[in-house]
Amino acid sequence: MIKNILAAALLIAATFTTVSAADLTHKHALNLEVAKAIAAAGEAHARANNWNVIITILDDGGNMLYMQRMDGAQIGSIAVSLRKAESAINFKRPTKVFADGIATTPGLAMLPGAIANEGGLPIVVDGEVIGSIGVSGVTAQQDGMIGQAAIDALPKILGN
Amino acid sequence: MIKNILAAALLIAATFTTVSAADLTHKHALNLEVAKAIAAAGEAHARANNWNVIITILDDGGNMLYMQRMDGAQIGSIAVSLRKAESAINFKRPTKVFADGIATTPGLAMLPGAIANEGGLPIVVDGEVIGSIGVSGVTAQQDGMIGQAAIDALPKILGN
Amino acid sequence: MIKNILAAALLIAATFTTVSAADLTHKHALNLEVAKAIAAAGEAHARANNWNVIITILDDGGNMLYMQRMDGAQIGSIAVSLRKAESAINFKRPTKVFADGIATTPGLAMLPGAIANEGGLPIVVDGEVIGSIGVSGVTAQQDGMIGQAAIDALPKILGN
Amino acid sequence: MIKNILAAALLIAATFTTVSAADLTHKHALNLEVAKAIAAAGEAHARANNWNVIITILDDGGNMLYMQRMDGAQIGSIAVSLRKAESAINFKRPTKVFADGIATTPGLAMLPGAIANEGGLPIVVDGEVIGSIGVSGVTAQQDGMIGQAAIDALPKILGN
Numbered sequence: 001m002i003k004n005i006l007a008a009a010l011l012i013a014a015t016f017t018t019v020s021a022a023d024l025t026h027k028h029a030l031n032l033e034v035a036k037a038i039a040a041a042g043e044a045h046a047r048a049n050n051w052n053v054i055i056t057i058l059d060d061g062g063n064m065l066y067m068q069r070m071d072g073a074q075i076g077s078i079a080v081s082l083r084k085a086e087s088a089i090n091f092k093r094p095t096k097v098f099a100d101g102i103a104t105t106p107g108l109a110m111l112p113g114a115i116a117n118e119g120g121l122p123i124v125v126d127g128e129v130i131g132s133i134g135v136s137g138v139t140a141q142q143d144g145m146i147g148q149a150a151i152d153a154l155p156k157i158l159g160n
Numbered sequence: 161m162i163k164n165i166l167a168a169a170l171l172i173a174a175t176f177t178t179v180s181a182a183d184l185t186h187k188h189a190l191n192l193e194v195a196k197a198i199a200a201a202g203e204a205h206a207r208a209n210n211w212n213v214i215i216t217i218l219d220d221g222g223n224m225l226y227m228q229r230m231d232g233a234q235i236g237s238i239a240v241s242l243r244k245a246e247s248a249i250n251f252k253r254p255t256k257v258f259a260d261g262i263a264t265t266p267g268l269a270m271l272p273g274a275i276a277n278e279g280g281l282p283i284v285v286d287g288e289v290i291g292s293i294g295v296s297g298v299t300a301q302q303d304g305m306i307g308q309a310a311i312d313a314l315p316k317i318l319g320n
Numbered sequence: 321m322i323k324n325i326l327a328a329a330l331l332i333a334a335t336f337t338t339v340s341a342a343d344l345t346h347k348h349a350l351n352l353e354v355a356k357a358i359a360a361a362g363e364a365h366a367r368a369n370n371w372n373v374i375i376t377i378l379d380d381g382g383n384m385l386y387m388q389r390m391d392g393a394q395i396g397s398i399a400v401s402l403r404k405a406e407s408a409i410n411f412k413r414p415t416k417v418f419a420d421g422i423a424t425t426p427g428l429a430m431l432p433g434a435i436a437n438e439g440g441l442p443i444v445v446d447g448e449v450i451g452s453i454g455v456s457g458v459t460a461q462q463d464g465m466i467g468q469a470a471i472d473a474l475p476k477i478l479g480n
Numbered sequence: 481m482i483k484n485i486l487a488a489a490l491l492i493a494a495t496f497t498t499v500s501a502a503d504l505t506h507k508h509a510l511n512l513e514v515a516k517a518i519a520a521a522g523e524a525h526a527r528a529n530n531w532n533v534i535i536t537i538l539d540d541g542g543n544m545l546y547m548q549r550m551d552g553a554q555i556g557s558i559a560v561s562l563r564k565a566e567s568a569i570n571f572k573r574p575t576k577v578f579a580d581g582i583a584t585t586p587g588l589a590m591l592p593g594a595i596a597n598e599g600g601l602p603i604v605v606d607g608e609v610i611g612s613i614g615v616s617g618v619t620a621q622q623d624g625m626i627g628q629a630a631i632d633a634l635p636k637i638l639g640n
Contacts, residue, residue: 031391063395067387071185071351075222075383076250079272102266109269116267140267184445184478185349191551194344221381223555227547231511235543285344318344345551382555410556426582427596427620429589432559 030059030123030131034157035066038123041153042135042146046070053137053146054081057123060130062089070137077136084120084143085134086113092129095120096144119143121151125158190219190283190291194317195226198283201313202295202306206230213297213306214241217283220290222249230297237296244280244303245294246273252289255280256304279303281311285318350379350443350451355386357477358443362455362470366390373457373466374401377443380450382409390457397456404440404463405454406433412449415440416464439463441471445478510539510603510611514637515546518603521633522615522626526550533617533626534561537603540610542569550617557616564600564623565614566593572609575600576624599623601631605638 035057042055052070054077059065069078087095090113098116102108108116118140123131133150135143195217202215212230214237219225229238247255250273258276262268268276278300283291293310295303355377362375372390374397379385389398407415410433418436422428428436438460443451453470455463515537522535532550534557539545549558567575570593578596582588588596598620603611613630615623 032388036388061395063389064387064398065389067384068352068356069383069385074250074252075381076247076252076271076273078384079250083270083272099267106266109266115270115272117271184354184450185351187347187349189345189347191345192548196548219381221379221383221555223381223549224547224558225549227544228512228516229543229545235541238544290344407556410554410559412554412556426586426589427579430563430582430595431556431597432563432595433556 027060028125028128028130030057030065032065035131037157038133038150038153039066039068041157042133042150043068043070045149046137046146049142051138051142051146053135053143054078055146055150056081056085056134058085058089058132058134060089062086062132065131073137080115080117080136081119081134083115083134084117084136085132086120087115088120088122088132088134089129090114092122094118094122094144095134099140117143119147121147123151123154125154187220188285188288188290190217190225192225195291197317198293198310198313199226199228201317202293202310203228203230205309206295206297206306209302211298211302211306213295213303214238215306215310216241216245216294218245218249218292218294220249222246225291233297240275240277240296241279241294243275243294244277244296245292246280247275248280248282248292248294249289250274252282254278254282254304254307255294259300277303279307281307283311283314285314347380348445348448348450350377350385352385354477355451358453358470358473359386359388361473361477362453362466363388363390365469366457366466369462371458371462371466373455373463374398375466375470376401376405376454378405378409378452378454380409382406385451393457400435400437400456401439401454403435403454404437404456405452406440407435408440408442408452408454409449410434412442414438414442414464414467415454419460437463439467441467443471443474445474507540508605508608508610510537510545512545515611517637518613518630518633519546519548521637522613522630523548523550525629526617526626529622531618531622531626533615533623534558535626535630536561536565536614538565538569538612538614540569542566542612545611553617560595560597560616561599561614563595563614564597564616565612566600567595568600568602568612568614569609570594572602574598574602574624575614579620597623599627601627603631603634605634 039055046053052072054069054073057066084095095115096118098108099118102116119135121133122129133147135147199215206213212232214229214233217226244255255275256278258268258274259278262276279295281293282289293307295307359375366373372392374389374393377386404415415435416438418428418434419438422436439455441453442449453467455467519535526533532552534549534553537546564575575595576598578588579598582596599615601613602609613627615627
C-alpha cells in the first residue's frame with residue numbers, strides 16, 4: 001500500500017512540468033469586493049423603488065461568486081435569478097435578447113442554460129465578459145432595470 | 161449508540177447561543193392540523209364531483225407538509241400536484257396566472273419552478289403567504305376549482 | 321404586457337381571502353441584514369487566518385438567503401458549503417455531529433440531505449432554529465472554526 | 481388536423497382489444513382510507529411520546545399515497561422518511577436489515593434506492609407486500625417504533 005502511494009507520487013511528480021506562463025492567455029477576473037459593489041449598486045436601485053429582489057453574480061466560469069436575497073422576495077426568484085445569470089454568461093448576451101426573440105423563434109425555449117426573461121446581463125470590461133448578474137423578484141422589465149443599474153456602476157467601482 | 165447521541169446532544173447545547181429575537185422578522189406558519197383541514201375541504205369538493213385527485217400542501221419555505229392521493233388518481237399527477245404547489249409558493253401567485261399568461265408571454269415556459277396549469281394556489285393569511293396547495297388529477301380547471309374550495313374553507317378553519 | 325400584469329394582479333386580489341392568524345404557529349425569521357452581518361463575522365475570522373472560503377446562509381426553509389465566495393477559494397467548495405448549510409438546517413444540528421458519528425454509524429452515509437464534514441451550523445435564536453450557515457474552502461476543522469466565529473457574533477449582531 | 485385525430489382514434493380502437501381478466505394476476509392494493517388509518521396509528525404513538533415525525537406511505541409501485549409532517553419536525557426528515565419508505569418497498573424488507581448489515585457489508589452504502597436507517601417497513605397483507613411506511617424525525621430506533629406501531633394497527637384497521 002505504502003509502496004503504491006510512493007509510486008503514485010513519483011508518477012505525479014514526473015507528470016507535472018514547471019513551465020513559464022508567457023504563452024498563456026491572460027484574463028480579467030471578478031473578485032468578491034467588486035461583486036459586492038456591483039450587487040450593492042443593484043440593491044440601492046431596488047430599494048429606491050421599494051422592490052425586493054434576489055441578485056446573483058457569477059464569474060466567467062459560470063460559478064457562483066455572490067448572492068443575496070432581499071426580505072420579502074419570493075423564493076422562486078432564487079432559481080430564476082441564478083438561471084438569468086447563467087444564461088447571460090452562457091451566451092455572453094443579456095437575457096432580454098432571448099425574451100425579445102422567443103415570439104418569433106419559439107425553439108429558444110429548448111435552449112439548455114438559457115432563459116427568456118429580462119434581468120440577466122453579462123459583466124463586460126474592455127470588451128471581455130468577466131461574469132454576469134441575474135436579478136429576479138419584480139417584473140422582468142424592473143428586474144432588467146436593476147441589473148442595468150448595477151452594470152452602470154462598474155466604471156465608478158473600477159475607478160474609471 | 162446512546163453514548164454517541166448523548167455526546168451529540170452535549171455538543172449541540174455547547175454550540176447554540178441563546179440570544180433575544182427582538183430584531184428579527186416574525187411570520188405566521190402553517191401547522192399540520194390546519195393543513196389537514198384545508199386538504200379535507202378540497203377532498204370534500206372533489207368527492208362531491210366524483211373527481212379523484214392528489215392534493216399537496218407546502219409550507220412557506222416550499223417544504224412538504226401534507227400530501228394525499230385519492231384512489232384511482234393517475235400517478236403522474238403526484239409530481240404535477242407537487243409542481244403546482246411549488247409554483248404557487250415560489251411565485252406567490254396562483255398557477256392560473258402563468259396558464260393565462262403563457263400564450264402572450266411564451267418565455268414563461270422557461271421559468272424554473274413554475275408551471276402553467278391551473279390548480280396551484282398560495283395560502284394567504286393577513287396578506288402573508290404562509291404556504292400553498294397543489295391539486296392535480298382531473299382537468300386543470302377542475303383542479304383549480306378543488307384548490308379554490310380548499311382555500312375558501314380557510315376562514316372557517318381558522319375560526320373566523 | 322402591462323395589461324396582462326394588471327389582470328393578473330386583479331386575479332390575485334380576487335383569489336386571496338384575508339383571515340385572522342390567531343390559530344397559526346408563529347416563528348422568527350432571518351433577514352438579509354442579519355445574514356450579511358453573520359457572514360461578515362465569518363469572513364473576518366477567515367481573513368485573520370488567511371483562509372479563503374465560501375460562506376452560504378439559508379433561511380429556516382432551507383432556501384438561500386446569502387452567499388459569498390472569497391477570492392481563490394476552490395469552486396468545488398461552492399456546492400460543499402451549500403450542502404453543509406442544508407445539512408445543518410435539514411437536521412437542526414451541526415454537521416460535526418455526523419462527521420463524528422459516521423465511524424460508528426456508517427449508515428449515516430446514506431442519509432439524504434446530510435453531510436459528514438464539519439462546517440455547517442444551525443443559527444438558533446431563543447431555542448428556535450431560524451437558519452443555517454455552511455462554510456467550505458479550507459480544512460473541515462477550520463471551516464468549522466469560521467462557522468463558529470460567525471455564530472458567536474449573533475448576540476452582538478442582535479444587540480444583546 | 482381533424483382528419484389526423486380521427487385516424488388516430490381509429491388506430492387506438494383497433495389496438496385496444498377487450499379481453500376477460502381471468503388470466504391476469506390479482507393483487508391487494510392500499511387505498512387512501514387505509515393509508516390514513518395506518519398513519520394515524522403511527523401519529524398516535526408519536527404523540528404519546530411527544531415525538532414529532534414525518535410519516536410517508538407508498539403503494540406497491542413505490543408511488544406516494546400519503547404524507548404528513550408533524551409540527552416541529554426537522555425538514556430534512558421529509559426526504560429521509562420518503563427514502564425509508566422507498567427502501568422498504570424497493571427491497572421488500574425493513575430498513576433495519578440494512579442498518580444492521582452495513583457494518584459488516586459496507587457495500588450496502590452503494591445500493592441505489594436503499595437506506596441503512598431504521599424506520600422504513602413494508603406493509604404486508606396475506607404475505608403480499610402492498611406498500612410501505614417510512615418514519616423519520618427522532619432517533620432511528622424511535623422512528624422504527626412508530627413505524628411498527630403503525631404496522632401493528634393493520635389487523636384492527638382491516639377489521640380482522
